[in-house]
Amino acid sequence: MSQNLSLKVAPSNKDDYLECPFDERHLIMRSRMTVHLVRCAPNHHGSRxxxxxxxxxxxxxxxxxxxxxxxxxxxxxxxxxxxxNEIEEPDELPYEKREEIECSEDWDKEPDVGTYNPKLYCDKKFLILNPQGNPPAVKRQIRESERKRFQQHQKF
Structure with missing residues (x-):
C-alpha cells in the first residue's frame, strides 16, 4: 500500500527567524518578536x-x-x-504673475434653452404613466385619462 503523497510545505526563510535575547533556544519569527518578549521577559527577570x-x-x-x-x-x-528644526527648508518657488485671458462667454448668463419639464415630456412622447402609490380612485382616473389621450392620437 504505497502511495506517493506529495506534501507541500511553505518555504522557510532563515532570515525571518530571530533568536530570543533571553534564551538562545527560542527561535521566533520577526513579526512575533515583540509579543514573545512581553511573555518571555518575566521568566528571566534576573538576567541583567x-x-x-x-x-x-x-x-x-x-x-x-x-x-x-x-x-x-x-x-x-x-x-x-x-x-x-535644524533641517534647512527649501527656498520658496518664485511666484509668476500671469495675465488674465479675456473670455467672451458669460457663465452667469441664463441659458437660451428652457428648463426641463418631465410632465410635458411625458405628454409629448406618449409614455405610459405608472400610477403606483396613489389611492385606487386616483389610479382609475389616471388610467382612464391616459386611455382617452392615447385613443385621441391613435397611438393604440
Whole structure:
C-alpha cells in the first residue's frame, strides 16, 4: 500500500527567524518578536539585560548596549525628530504673475434653452404613466385619462 503523497510545505526563510535575547533556544519569527518578549521577559527577570531606547526588541547586556546605542539603525528616526528644526527648508518657488485671458462667454448668463419639464415630456412622447402609490380612485382616473389621450392620437 504505497502511495506517493506529495506534501507541500511553505518555504522557510532563515532570515525571518530571530533568536530570543533571553534564551538562545527560542527561535521566533520577526513579526512575533515583540509579543514573545512581553511573555518571555518575566521568566528571566534576573538576567541583567537592558532594552535599547530606540527599539524595544533590541535587548542585550549593559556593556554591549552602550556600543549598540551608538550604532542602532533605529537611531536615525530619533535623530531626525530631535534635530527637525535644524533641517534647512527649501527656498520658496518664485511666484509668476500671469495675465488674465479675456473670455467672451458669460457663465452667469441664463441659458437660451428652457428648463426641463418631465410632465410635458411625458405628454409629448406618449409614455405610459405608472400610477403606483396613489389611492385606487386616483389610479382609475389616471388610467382612464391616459386611455382617452392615447385613443385621441391613435397611438393604440
Amino acid at each position: 539585560k537592558v532594552r535599547c531606547p530606540f527599539n524595544n526588541t533590541h535587548i542585550d547586556t549593559i556593556s554591549k548596549m552602550k556600543i549598540h546605542v551608538g550604532t542602532c539603525p533605529e537611531r536615525a528616526g530619533f535623530e531626525k525628530f530631535v534635530h527637525q
